[in-house]
Amino acid sequence: IVRDLCEVCAEVCPDAIMGIITNPVNSTVPIAEEVYKRKNAFNENKINIFGVTSLDIVRANTFVSELKGLDVDKINVPVIGGHSGVTIIPLLSQATPAVSFPQEERKKLTERIQNAGTEVVEAKAGAGSATLSMAFAAARFAYKMLDALNGADNRVECAYVRSTETPAAYFATPLLLGKNGVEKNLGIPKTIEYEAQLIENAMPELQSNIKKGIEFMSK
Ligand SMILES: NC(=O)C1=CN([C@@H]2O[C@H](COP(=O)(O)OP(=O)(O)OC[C@H]3O[C@@H](n4cnc5c(N)ncnc54)[C@H](O)[C@@H]3O)[C@@H](O)[C@H]2O)C=CC1
Numbered sequence: 037i038v039r040d041l042c043e044v045c046a047e048v049c050p051d052a053i054m055g056i057i058t059n060p061v062n063s064t065v066p067i068a069e070e071v072y073k074r075k076n077a078f079n080e081n082k083i084n085i086f087g088v089t090s091l092d093i094v095r096a097n098t099f100v101s102e103l104k105g106l107d108v109d110k111i112n113v114p115v116i117g118g119h120s121g122v123t124i125i126p127l128l129s130q131a132t133p134a135v136s137f138p139q140e141e142r143k144k145l146t147e148r149i150q151n152a153g154t155e156v157v158e159a160k161a162g163a164g165s166a167t168l169s170m171a172f173a174a175a176r177f178a179y180k181m182l183d184a185l186n187g188a189d190n191r192v193e194c195a196y197v198r199s200t201e202t203p204a205a206y207f208a209t210p211l212l213l214g215k216n217g218v219e220k221n222l223g224i225p226k227t228i229e230y231e232a233q234l235i236e237n238a239m240p241e242l243q244s245n246i247k248k249g250i251e252f253m254s255k
């Protein structure tokens with residue numbers, strides 16, 4: 037589905053900002069860019085295709101607010117990496133306002149955030165996924181992007197894009213959005229040792245997901 041939609045977009049609106057929320061996001065974003073390359077619509081100096089991973093941030097913010105009794109609208113936990121299992125990397129150490137966790141709680145919360153999508157898919161047993169939460173996350177991403185395109189300052193969101201931050205060719209990090217889509221990739225925030233290990237652990241899975249997307253297009 038993503039491939040077919042992108043074939044048309046590459047022809048009729050190659051410069052449009054595209055947010056892809058369809059799973060597997062880790063592979064559908066590389067698929068989209070491969071389509072653009074084939075259609076000569078790919079601009080290596082510009083990023084206009086985004087994997088929407090905002091739901092991971094929404095979940096991290098929600099779980100931290102519940103645990104710590106904070107207002108969810110005032111919390112921001114950056115979540116980097118990809119959008120499945122171990123590739124989802126919540127940086128709880130970089131939450132604002134700062135929150136502290138004993139290591140065991142940090143580990144449990146990290147794993148809950150990583151498995152939250154699967155938890156809902158399993159609970160719905162064949163009837164889809166976290167559909168409404170996904171819509172909320174998509175709207176959060178779209179509104180931030182639209183505000184930035186309209187000239188608003190300081191619109192930052194983590195999204196999964198082509199990246200040189202790690203050995204993986206795609207990686208979500210906080211992005212400063214602006215009139216051209218990505219104004220600046222803000223890179224990987226500071227991490228504690230546990231989080232640096234999560235990034236390292238995510239690499240094989242993430243790189244294999246990216247390879248799968250690219251290979252899907254070379255068949
Ligand atoms: N990135 C994220 O945060 C999240 C992503 N997702 C992903 O979003 C997607 C949709 O999830 P749900 O809405 O829960 O699934 P769903 O199963 O409720 O809806 C899928 C829809 O796609 C339609 N469809 C199937 N084949 C089609 C085709 N060839 N052309 C056009 N439409 C077709 C179906 O009729 C159905 O209405 C899935 O890929 C899911 O994994 C879901 C939750 C979060």
Ligand SMILES: O=C([O-])CC(=O)C(=O)O
Nearest residue numbers: 059091153154157165166
């Ligand atoms: O696997 C799925 O479709 C669920 C998913 O991405 C999520 O809820 O974050």
